[in-house]
Amino acid sequence: MSGYDRSVYPTFGISRTLLIALLFIGALSLLSLYLGFDAYLSDHPARASLYLLMGTSGFALIGYMFFRSRSTIERIFSIPQVEVVTTLECKTCGLKKIRPFRRGDYLFKEADECTRCKGKMNIVKIYGRERAKAR
Ligand SMILES: [Zn+2]
Structure with missing residues (x-):
């Protein structure tokens, strides 16, 4: 595809909802990781691994969603209008x-x-x- 200027075609309308969802999940994952390390340090290994699992699966979900939506984003950006x-x-x-x-x-x-x-x-x-x- 030929050249295009992203600044001329701002197409964040579709992905804004997704972005908010990703930020929300990201915040939850960070919180889970924080709680996990906190529990680990305060000698609760079972709870710690649960939180760490939640945190990492949250980030895995973000990666998955981002990968899924990437084709859509690329399609929007790369069509020369x-x-x-x-x-x-x-x-x-x-x-x-x-x-x-x-x-x-x-x-x-x-x-x-x-x-x-x-x-x-x-x-x-x-x-x-x-x-x-x-x-
Ligand atoms: Zn004429």
Whole structure:
């Protein structure tokens, strides 16, 4: 996939819920680990291993969820939201028209027929622009 700018397309809307969930689980896991070490130091090995197990499985869950969601995140980020368009201008009446790029388009080519005066339209510009986002 071609280049894209993450700062132009902030797409945190979908993953925000996931992020909050991950932070919540992360906090719980840290708390469990803390309680586990605390119990370990205060000579409660059974309780300590339970807390440590909770803590590590919490982090494992975070890793799992992050891995699962990574493909979704990559899909959102890597779709180039750009389409190539061709701008045509009528030599006779000056009418301008923008349409999707077609194979064989090149600058100053006589391409389409003017819809207003039936004259010839020249390609004056070919460029990429942001695709209108589907909703
Ligand atoms: Zn025209």
